[in-house]
Amino acid sequence: LEEDVSRLDRLNIVGQMAANFAHEVRNPLTTVRGYLQLLGKKSEFSNYKEQFGLLLEELDRTNHIITEYLSLSKNKIVEMKKCNLNHILLALHPLVQATAVSTQVTVDLNLGAIPELYIDDKEIKQLILNLTRNAIEAMTSGGKLEIKTLVSGNSTILIVTDQGKGIPSHVMDNLGKPFLTTKENGTGLGMAICYRICLRHNAKLDINTGPAGTTINVIFPNS
Numbered sequence: 001l002e003e004d005v006s007r008l009d010r011l012n013i014v015g016q017m018a019a020n021f022a023h024e025v026r027n028p029l030t031t032v033r034g035y036l037q038l039l040g041k042k043s044e045f046s047n048y049k050e051q052f053g054l055l056l057e058e059l060d061r062t063n064h065i066i067t068e069y070l071s072l073s074k075n076k077i078v079e080m081k082k083c084n085l086n087h088i089l090l091a092l093h094p095l096v097q098a099t100a101v102s103t104q105v106t107v108d109l110n111l112g113a114i115p116e117l118y119i120d121d122k123e124i125k126q127l128i129l130n131l132t133r134n135a136i137e138a139m140t141s142g143g144k145l146e147i148k149t150l151v152s153g154n155s156t157i158l159i160v161t162d163q164g165k166g167i168p169s170h171v172m173d174n175l176g177k178p179f180l181t182t183k184e185n186g187t188g189l190g191m192a193i194c195y196r197i198c199l200r201h202n203a204k205l206d207i208n209t210g211p212a213g214t215t216i217n218v219i220f221p222n223s
């Protein structure tokens with residue numbers, strides 16, 4: 001419990017900082033991106049297609065980092081309503097597939113008969129994207145990403161399984177702390193956000209990991 005509390009304290013500090021500057025930074029960023037895209041299409045810049053592509057990619061990455069920080073903002077409005085988790089997964093499938101394709105990862109959806117859950121669909125989308133992104137990034141030489149839903153007792157479980165290299169034990173011991181990353185370009189915020197989202201949903205994260213891969217169970221209470 002003590003660990004959970006200090007984790008939350010840290011998240012709150014990060015969240016407040018994020019809320020204070022993220023919106024301000026995002027507006028000019030959007031303008032810059034818009035003009036860059038416009039200029040990139042002009043014939044006089046046709047020799048610089050690659051550079052414009054890289055510039056846009058870097059801006060998108062910046063935007064992604066801002067989104068991750070914003071997710072930690074405590075004052076975010078949570079909109080809980082009855083939602084079908086399977087529908088959310090089906091809607092995200094093309095996006096996950098698109099991320100996976102460049103790394104030779106195949107994506108398997110295995111959706112069971114589950115009840116509607118009382119959730120914030122935007123947050124659950126983010127949870128799914130964070131978990132699947134990590135799964136894909138762990139499979140550096142390809143493999144299978146399996147996304148499964150099922151009912152067990154009074155719970156609905158979302159299971160994300162990868163065949164990646166596993167979570168190192170020093171990371172497992174501290175998973176969910178902000179800024180913990182083993183990646184050169186990582187923010188170390190994905191799992192912190194997942195824990196926060198789970199807390200708000202009364203859901204539990206259960207993780208099994210080893211050198212053959214990682215399985216993450218998100219256990220939702222049926223309402």
Ligand code: ADP
Pocket residue numbers: 130134135138162164165166167168171180181182183185186187188189190191192214
């Ligand atoms: P980031 O992805 O930006 O590094 P995260 O909070 O999403 O930050 O993840 C923290 C760390 O946990 C990762 O850097 C990685 O070492 C480890 N990790 C998370 N998920 C997985 C996974 N499915 N397989 C292997 N390692 C993982």
Ligand code: MG
Pocket residue numbers: 130133134189190191
């Ligand atoms: Mg991540």
